[in-house]
Amino acid sequence: MSDWRLAVDIGGTFTDAVLLDAATGAVTVNKALTTPTAPLEGVQTAVGQLLSRAGVAPGEITAPIVHATTLITNALIENKTGRAGLVTTTGFGDTLLIRDEHRYDMYDLQIEFPDPPISRELTFEIDERTAATGEVLAEPTPPAIAALVGELAQARVESVAVCLLNSYVNPANERRLADELRRELGVPVCASADISPQIREYPRMITAACNAATMPIIGPYLDELQKWLSAEGFGGSVLMMLSNGGVVSADDAAAAPIRLVESGPAAGALAARWFANRMGEDRLLAFDMGGTTAKATLVEDGEPALTTTFEVARRYRFKKGSGFPVSVPSVDLVEIGAGGGSLAHLDQFGLLKVGPESSGADPGPACYGQGGEQPAVTDADVVLGLLDPDAFLGGDMPLDAGLAQSAIEPLADGLGLSVTDTAAGMYEVVSQNMAAAARMHAVERGVDLRGVTVLAFGGAGPPHACRVAELLDSDRVVFPVNASVLSAFGTLVSPVRIDLARSMPVKLAEVDPAERDGLLDELREEGRRVLLSAGVPESDIGFRYGIDARYTGQGNEITIWAGVGDAWEASDDEIVGAFEAEYRRIYGMTIDDVAIEVVTWRLSARADPAEIAEAGAEGLQTTAERAPQPASSRKAVFGREQDAVEVPVYRRADLAVGMSFPGPALVEERETTSIIRPGWNVTVADDASLIAVLEEK
Structure with a gap:
């Protein structure tokens, strides 16, 4: 008897879907381009194709459908939030602009901060006061509340955050006001005492403001999603992945969307925890590189570290204090704009830079053939021969090598290099960026990453993992089964x-x-x-x-x-x-x-989540009855000023447990390609993971 579980993860470039039979461990996966302006369309495509391939009807899925998403993060980073209003105590309307008076760079005379998610024009004050002891000194009067309702209605707000002084110790005034506004305005209203009842005025207010600003985004989306699931005949409810690595109901997620800010990366960290425990690894670095960003999380003693605050929408990625310090529990991770869609350019000094800007899903890298003209990391991988243009997504989404070459040519002319050397430079720069970010994240926490096992996942993780491991002085990389959709799988093993x-x-x-x-x-x-x-x-x-x-x-x-x-x-x-x-x-x-x-x-x-059988993958063999035989070969380049070499190409489905082979080699599966660099040796583990070990020099 099958026990089907469905998971969906909306990323910046691709939407991933995973179908798991918890009774047998059989896994079917699919990827589809994300549709940023209408995210449900990407979900419908990914899930529809997945169920068609698996031969499973929607009505057969009765367990909750688990969902991770980057909608909240992207909305705050891109400042594409709803029209939210903020209500606070008289005299405190400038709190979001004053922040905590901390300058993240003492010597930058032109220091910049991100614009608050709620502008000063949409910030309203009301006479009331609660003492630090919790004593209510003054309640908001009915005339003052009526005037406030009129101002908010005239401002045409789509949601409201209420953050009154000292409400963390006594929320009576705040909750009364929130109830009145909710009833009179008919829009979502959140009280800071319900979102972050914690001391310190600015972190509490910015958390409530970010929450209110994203309520008009997540609420309608979840409504549309649940209506579509019901119309299609799905039997399960929806659970949403939180930043802390847990899942909650869709209604609770819609009321507190700020808790979803690192939803997708947290799912990847939980998948890494699952693999670490199964493999008996005490320390493991989860390296998740997708189409838009790369994330790194350290799993120690079988658990990813958690932090009680998280900074989102940083103006400068490596400068703490340049973003919004939201008070929500989150998996402790570092995120950097380094993905398959990250764009390369020359800076003011003529130096090659990659990211943080990304081509995203629309238009995507130039090789997608959707109008992108700037060179992206995926374009470089195609030019280097690391990716087969005809095998991308199993051939369902062929890439255009000519467009990739044309996009890199202007960059190459600016550098005075060949297109191939420029592509190799892009590959090296993005790998260095990711290694530097992971190293800095570890140093800030007093951790030495040398020798730590790297778990590579995400669509662009396996192509870059060995090089990142080399830069981190790590000699072991694990390429799990279904690596490209591991974050979506992580939602199925999350508590x-x-x-x-x-x-x-x-x-x-x-x-x-x-x-x-x-x-x-x-x-x-x-x-x-x-x-x-x-x-x-x-x-x-x-x-x-x-x-x-x-x-x-x-x-x-x-x-x-x-x-x-x-x-x-x-x-x-x-x-x-x-x-x-x-x-x-x-x-x-x-x-x-x-x-x-x-x-x-x-x-x-x-x-804790329900137990599932050992996860497997379609078509994988279980015994090594013969030596691995390449399905083909092609020329590939592994570094600047290096000649192209003929490299064997293996199909992952042909590799059985116990097989081993040396690098350089390319291992292709439908959703990603594992790049085994020269000097690495690979063995297929009992769970069909590829274990790459670097030879001693």
């Missing part, structure tokens, strides 16, 4: 999970157990509601507790976790020990005779 937090600053020694337990009761109830709405049986729900703490007088906190269960059980001594150990790990010291202060209380509610 249903929600991370909640609420600030209540108090010295650890002065914590009132009744007050703490009351706060945690509220968080548990909200976590339980979210998981029940996603279809989780109440008996499967588990809770984990944490705190953000600091030494009294400090301005920054560290997060520690303090046990699991249905109630808080950690003692003060256990908290002190965990805090000092983490503080010492980060700073190399502890501070004696200074009290510890708890700033924010955290709760993670989760339910």
Whole structure:
């Protein structure tokens, strides 16, 4: 009896779909170009083709359909959000412009920040006041609320964020006002106390503003998606992937779209966790390179690291503070504009640069034949012979090598190089960019990546992984089955999970157990509601507790976790020990005779995903009864000023467990090509993954 599971991941260039039979582990995959202006069209194409290939009717899919998306991230980065209004306390209307008064570059006299997602013209103030103690000093009056409703209606807002002073400690005024606006205006309204009830005014306000600005985007899309699924006869509901690596119901996702900001990359990190645990790898670098961006996540001790804040829409990718510091839990990853569609150009000094600008899905790289004229990474891969133009997406989307060559020629003329050497330079620059980003991300966290195993996935990950590994001093790369759609697969092995937090600053020694337990009761109830709405049986729900703490007088906190269960059980001594150990790990010291202060209380509610059989792939053999035989060969170039060499081309479906062969070699499958560079040797593992190991020099 089949147990079909469907997953969809909308990327910047391609929309991926995965169909898994959880009973047997059989996997069928498909990719289709993303349709940025109408994302549902790309989903319909990808899913329709997938079900047709698998011979599965929509009605046979009764399990929840899991969905990851880049819609929220792209909307904030490109400033293509809805027309949202912001309501705040009188005197605080300039908070989004003042930010936190931090200059991310002290010596840049022309420093720039991204424009707020809600402009000053759409920011409105109302007389009310809640003290820092939580005492309501003044409520908004009915005439003031009526005047505010009129102003918002006249401004034709599509959604509203309400962020009042000190609402994190007492949300009464904020929730009353949000309810009134929701009823009178008939548009989505979010209260900061429901999105990020945490101390610090600017992070709370920018999180609520980003949430409101994206509600008009995700809400209509999810409505259209669910109507289409129902009309087609699908039996499952929709679960949305969150930035923290969990999934929730579509309704909860529509109410808090800011939690989807790193939805797709988080799914890739969860897939990497699944592979790391299955392969027994303690440390693994998940390297996910798609058509628009590349992501790197370190998995240690079987889990990807999480962060409690995430910066989105940075003006400068490597400058912390140049974006929006949203207070949402997220998988800790680095993202860089380096994908198959990343465009190459010459900077003001005549140096070759690649990205962060991307051709996306429309028009795409020049070789797509859709009107793109600037050279992209995929164009370089075609010119170098690394990709077969006639085999792209199994031949369903042939590439034009002539257009790729023509796009690179002006760049080559500017550099005074041949087209082939310019293409090799593009390949090297984008690989260096990705390695540098991964290395910087690791250094910021005190991690040494040398020797770490690299898991390569995404459509453009396998073509570049070996070179990135060389630059990171890594000698082992894993190319999993169905690597190009691994993020979509990751949604199928992700827990249903929600991370909640609420600030209540108090010295650890002065914590009132009744007050703490009351706060945690509220968080548990909200976590339980979210998981029940996603279809989780109440008996499967588990809770984990944490705190953000600091030494009294400090301005920054560290997060520690303090046990699991249905109630808080950690003692003060256990908290002190965990805090000092983490503080010492980060700073190399502890501070004696200074009290510890708890700033924010955290709760993670989760339910583990159902077990699935070992994942497989269509047509893969399971025993090595013969030596691997290339299906063909072609000339390929692996570096600047290097001659083209004849390289064997293997079909992945022809490779059986136990087979091995040396590089250089190309391994083709429908959705991607694994590039095995000279000096690497490949073995087919028990799960049909390709394990590439670099020879000792």
